[in-house]
Amino acid sequence: MLRRTLAAAALAVLAFTAPAVAQAPAAAPGGAPVEIQFWHGLPQPLGGLLEKIVSDFNASQPRYRVVPTFRGSYPETMVGAVAAFRSSSAPHIVQMYEVGTGTMLAAGRAIRPVHELLTATGVNIDFADYLPPVRGYYQSADGRQMSMPFNSSTAVMFYNKDMFQRAGLDPNAPPKTWQEVEAAARKLKEAGIACPMTTSWPAWIQVEQTLAIHNQPLATQANGFRGLNAEMRLSGALMVRHMQNLVEWQRQGLFRYGGRDAAADGLFPSGECAMAFASSGLRARILREGKFQWGTAMLPYYGDVAGAPRNSIIGGASFWVMNKGPNAGATGGRSDAEWRGVAEFFRYVSSAEVDAKWHQDTGYVPVRRASYEVTRRAGYYAANPGADVAIEELLRGGAATDNSRGIRLGGYVEIRTIIQEEMEKAFQAGQSAQQAMQAADTRANAVLRNFERQNARAAQ
Amino acid sequence: MDRKVIFKGRALPALLLLPQLAVTLVFFIWPAAMAVWQSLLQQDAFGLSTEFVGLENFADVVADPAWRGAAANTAVFASSVAMLALGVALFLAVQADKAIRGQRFYRTMLIWPYAVAPAISAVLWLFLFHPNIGLIGRALNAAGVMWDYQLNGGQAMLLVVIASAWKQVSYNFIFFLAGLQSIPKSVLEAAAIDGARPLRRFWTVVFPLLSPTTFFLLVVNLVYAFFDTFGVIHALTKGGPGKATETLIYKVYVDGVDNLNLGSSAAQSVLLMVFVIALTVVQFRFIERRVHY
Numbered sequence: 001m002l003r004r005t006l007a008a009a010a011l012a013v014l015a016f017t018a019p020a021v022a023q024a025p026a027a028a029p030g031g032a033p034v035e036i037q038f039w040h041g042l043p044q045p046l047g048g049l050l051e052k053i054v055s056d057f058n059a060s061q062p063r064y065r066v067v068p069t070f071r072g073s074y075p076e077t078m079v080g081a082v083a084a085f086r087s088s089s090a091p092h093i094v095q096m097y098e099v100g101t102g103t104m105l106a107a108g109r110a111i112r113p114v115h116e117l118l119t120a121t122g123v124n125i126d127f128a129d130y131l132p133p134v135r136g137y138y139q140s141a142d143g144r145q146m147s148m149p150f151n152s153s154t155a156v157m158f159y160n161k162d163m164f165q166r167a168g169l170d171p172n173a174p175p176k177t178w179q180e181v182e183a184a185a186r187k188l189k190e191a192g193i194a195c196p197m198t199t200s201w202p203a204w205i206q207v208e209q210t211l212a213i214h215n216q217p218l219a220t221q222a223n224g225f226r227g228l229n230a231e232m233r234l235s236g237a238l239m240v241r242h243m244q245n246l247v248e249w250q251r252q253g254l255f256r257y258g259g260r261d262a263a264a265d266g267l268f269p270s271g272e273c274a275m276a277f278a279s280s281g282l283r284a285r286i287l288r289e290g291k292f293q294w295g296t297a298m299l300p301y302y303g304d305v306a307g308a309p310r311n312s313i314i315g316g317a318s319f320w321v322m323n324k325g326p327n328a329g330a331t332g333g334r335s336d337a338e339w340r341g342v343a344e345f346f347r348y349v350s351s352a353e354v355d356a357k358w359h360q361d362t363g364y365v366p367v368r369r370a371s372y373e374v375t376r377r378a379g380y381y382a383a384n385p386g387a388d389v390a391i392e393e394l395l396r397g398g399a400a401t402d403n404s405r406g407i408r409l410g411g412y413v414e415i416r417t418i419i420q421e422e423m424e425k426a427f428q429a430g431q432s433a434q435q436a437m438q439a440a441d442t443r444a445n446a447v448l449r450n451f452e453r454q455n456a457r458a459a460q
Numbered sequence: 461m462d463r464k465v466i467f468k469g470r471a472l473p474a475l476l477l478l479p480q481l482a483v484t485l486v487f488f489i490w491p492a493a494m495a496v497w498q499s500l501l502q503q504d505a506f507g508l509s510t511e512f513v514g515l516e517n518f519a520d521v522v523a524d525p526a527w528r529g530a531a532a533n534t535a536v537f538a539s540s541v542a543m544l545a546l547g548v549a550l551f552l553a554v555q556a557d558k559a560i561r562g563q564r565f566y567r568t569m570l571i572w573p574y575a576v577a578p579a580i581s582a583v584l585w586l587f588l589f590h591p592n593i594g595l596i597g598r599a600l601n602a603a604g605v606m607w608d609y610q611l612n613g614g615q616a617m618l619l620v621v622i623a624s625a626w627k628q629v630s631y632n633f634i635f636f637l638a639g640l641q642s643i644p645k646s647v648l649e650a651a652a653i654d655g656a657r658p659l660r661r662f663w664t665v666v667f668p669l670l671s672p673t674t675f676f677l678l679v680v681n682l683v684y685a686f687f688d689t690f691g692v693i694h695a696l697t698k699g700g701p702g703k704a705t706e707t708l709i710y711k712v713y714v715d716g717v718d719n720l721n722l723g724s725s726a727a728q729s730v731l732l733m734v735f736v737i738a739l740t741v742v743q744f745r746f747i748e749r750r751v752h753y
Contacts, residue, residue: 075717075718076717078720079717079720082505082506082720085506085507086506086507103505103720106504107504107505107506107508108506108508109506109508110506110508257610257611258592258610259610260698260700263610266592266593267592270592272592326506326507326508411719411720411721413718413719413720414714414718414719414721417714417718417719420700421700421701421702421703422702424610424611424700424701424702425701425702427611427701428611428612428613428701428702430702447719450721453502454502454503454504454505454509455504455509456509
């Protein structure tokens with residue numbers, strides 16, 4: 001009996017290995033496949049889904065093999081790539097979060113712009129079909145594609161329909177403007193709900209998104225798209241007004257500050273807060289953990305501001321192509337085949353089917369109109385109401401303006417922390433909203449000037 | 461019985477020293493030298509444009525109100541951690557040194573926290589004191605105490621001090637216990653016969669005899685609070701709210717790793733290095749002179 005099992009096992013092993021052996025010569029006509037190093041910063045389960053795309057690409061053709069490596073969080077991946085470049089061992093592709101865009105763009109010789117790569121390799125990707133706020137975030141001021149857009153999200157409002165019902169609010173008519181949000185929050189509080197609203201990502205959602213939606217600048221020079229000499233404009237009238245409202249609402253118990261970055265993410269799925277402004281990517285977690293009826297709505301705006309609402313901006317990450325090291329010369333230290341492999345991988349990632357599946361599996365928005373269509377035709381949005389709110393919000397108000405295209409500031413990781421620190425000081429009542437935004441301007445400008453000085457010569 | 465080993469020739473001793481020297485050179489001297497060099501430069505993250513600026517980074521760092529704030533935080537933080545960890549450990553050691561039932565069990569349990577990694581201990585404290593998900597945090601809020609360390613700087617500082625000190629208590633406990641056990645019983649008995657009560661015996665006999673241990677531990681605790689508490693702060697508050705719990709070592713990390721401002725980060729770490737060297741010199745001088753175990 002045992003012998004029979006062993007024999008069967010041996011046969012099974014043979015059955016698996018035999019085709020592989022037979023395929024091996026065919027798989028690499030010119031020798032071994034060209035290896036492309038790819039560093040990413042997505043933890044599980046997202047990282048596994050990304051690596052699945054990579055292995056599908058490897059299986060789809062024999063000439064290139066992309067090797068994905070998880071390098072820790074986005075900041076850790078960024079530091080790793082920077083260090084690798086300095087020691088001439090940079091990966092071909094690195095995934096970089098959106099706030100690192102300004103730093104990467106100023107890196108000059110360290111990166112190879114995607115449009116240059118595509119021209120050189122003759123590979124074509126239809127960027128015109130990409131959602132404008134997605135492609136725009138990663139383009140130069142004159143519209144050339146600098147990095148490859150991939151996982152993108154935006155911020156939306158999630159609301160608890162059960163709580164809305166309890167407070168006598170219409171669960172199918174979520175508030176659209178901040179005035180309506182305030183009125184709803186008061187009713188929710190009167191109904192005994194301890195946390196009417198909260199926000200994740202305070203700097204990204206309450207500052208960057210708010211300014212973009214109202215078509216107001218975060219910084220001069222089109223939010224930094226036109227040059228390193230941009231100056232912060234956080235203490236503009238709208239931002240101070242909104243900050244003042246948040247502080248006031250917090251004092252009255254209508255708003256709860258839940259911490260920096262994603263720290264407040266848990267407050268909505270746990271059923272604690274009635275309204276939450278969060279990344280559209282939080283959807284998956286609410287589906288898994290939320291034991292109540294809930295809905296998705298677009299971010300609110302001030303109804304009395306002319307030109308509002310416009311499109312929101314994206315978060316997430318894009319793929320950057322890197323030269324091997326500082327002394328790699330004109331070829332970037334790579335062979336033509338390697339460049340070609342990178343371009344082919346990008347073309348594979350950009351296909352509507354791959355993108356649509358990624359969108360449905362992860363909750364990130366589709367980056368192309370074609371993948372949005374594919375998903376719609378498959379009946380996904382009919383089965384998952386609210387999953388299309390983020391996309392509609394990105395397309396709201398037509399073409400993106402200088403203020404709603406995105407943010408292109410060097411050292412922006414640090415600036416985001418500064419904004420959150422000054423907001424916290426205002427919430428602690430240590431300073432007024434006006435003082436907080438002015439302090440943030442002053443401190444962020446110092447970062448910008450420092451970055452300008454460090455990069456002025458590298459960019460030339 | 462002083463026996464010295466005499467080597468014939470120089471090759472063998474040099475060879476035997478080599479591995480240790482190599483490790484020190486590669487993992488300590490060289491990185492430290494790089495940090496000193498980097499602190500004199502202004503450089504973009506990718507190292508493509510470099511400008512030698514002399515001591516400008518140091519001047520910027522010292523003039524930066526954020527750095528001064530971090531220095532003040534560090535002073536408050538380090539002294540609080542050291543006082544709390546030493547005080548609690550001394551109290552526990554004195555209690556555990558008495559003849560009580562289950563002595564071994566208590567000692568083991570008190571030493572245990574030392575084996576917990578800083579980040580894990582921080583998560584444990586987070587589950588206790590988080591205003592929304594923490595056991596004690598929720599209870600405090602339910603009892604009407606406005607507990608939210610994410611917005612209240614004082615509470616945040618209190619939390620990181622407690623979490624950091626908790627870990628160090630075990631270490632101090634071991635040394636205090638050893639110190640207590642090495643005090644001759646005859647001295648204590650003589651004091652008792654002279655009519656000194658327990659408290660008086662402690663302050664006039666035990667505590668002075670423990671002073672070498674206390675001083676050694678004070679230095680170790682200060683160094684711990686300066687350099688080994690990164691994990692606790694990173695996991696609990698990330699230096700916030702505002703900059704209320706940003707210590708010098710945490711600022712080095714934020715400026716170097718998150719903000720990629722290498723020159724400033726290197727200058728800050730060089731300043732820290734100078735501080736540690738000074739602390740070590742003081743410690744050795746003092747101990748050389750005063751301590752007779």
